Amino acid sequence: xxxxxxxPTTDTGAPPHPVEVAPARLRASPLLTTExxxxxxxxxxxxxxxxxxxxxxxxxxFIRLSERVVLYDTGDLQDxxxxxxxxxxxxxxxx
Numbered sequence: 001x002x003x004x005x006x007x008p009t010t011d012t013g014a015p016p017h018p019v020e021v022a023p024a025r026l027r028a029s030p031l032l033t034t035e036x037x038x039x040x041x042x043x044x045x046x047x048x049x050x051x052x053x054x055x056x057x058x059x060x061x062f063i064r065l066s067e068r069v070v071l072y073d074t075g076d077l078q079d080x081x082x083x084x085x086x087x088x089x090x091x092x093x094x095x
Contacts, residue, residue, distance in 0.1 A: 031063070031071040040077070 034052075037060065038045040051059025052070065060080035063071045 030074055032074060032077065034070055034072070037072045037077060 032040070034048050035045050038048045041048070048059060051057065052062055060072055061076040063073065065071060
């Protein structure tokens, strides 16, 4: 392929600009909106908002970035669901 003379061809081995890499936890655990969580749980978004507004808060852990922006970590959501799993034939202990 012919090289364009306007593009420098010197390869220093380093990327041309610093590359910011998100911590592994952020890459592995994308953040979800209230609506996305509601869709995954097959409930109305108002239910997720109500869980969050109760005192003490119910529902999965959340991250409040601002008054109007609330996000949910997928790892936290999975942990919350796992805590609620009931296996047939087993009894849950009273807390």
